[in-house]
Amino acid sequence: MDLRGTISPDRPLLVLAIAEEAAYLDAEFPVLLTGMGKINAAAAVAATLARSPLPSVLVNLGTAGALHPGWTGTHEIGSVLQHDLDTEFIRRLTGQTVGAPLDLGDGPTLATGDRFIADDEARAALSRRAHLVDMEGYAVASTAHALGVPVRVVKQVSDEAGDGAERSWQESVDGCARVLAGWVRDNL
Secondary structure (H helix, E strand, C coil), rough: EEECCCCCCCEEEEEECCCCHCCCCCCCCEEEEECCCHHHHHHHHHHHHHHHCCCCCCEEEEEEEEEECCCEEEEEEEEEEEECCHHHHHHHHCCCCCCCCEECCCEEEEECCCCCCCHHHHHHHHHHCCCEEEECCCHHHHHHCCCCCEEEEEEEEEEEECHHHHHHHHHHHHHHHHHHHHHHHCCC
């Protein structure tokens, strides 16, 4: 976890997983780097918000894999779900809803899980439930919701989440970081 800048109630807090995704953000806004994965993201956001003033909005920026052919560009997420938590099974087993999808507004659905999707079979299975896939979005949004902080999730497509995605991500992360910094300049 790495916090750059000072959080204040009148400013957004930008939350990203790793420094490579934040490389071109200017110092105008505070930036929290959480580390990769749901646990790192949730723990970093919770710890940071527990000891700081709450920001006006938390904006989760980062890369995502496309689960459908032709998906490119920058997307503000409308709903987010956990693809590696069987919410329906837990509901049948316990009668409780745990980890239900979160509605964030209009936009595509993001599936979050602690697995980098880099094979065609996994992509095909996830494509029935979502448009994009990442490793932190649900955790960031869920933690922000739990603490009463408005949240926006913005993802730049970095790869096609199929065979070879790890190579595609490595080759595209720098360009994605530039695009995300431009989105921040234009939208915040």
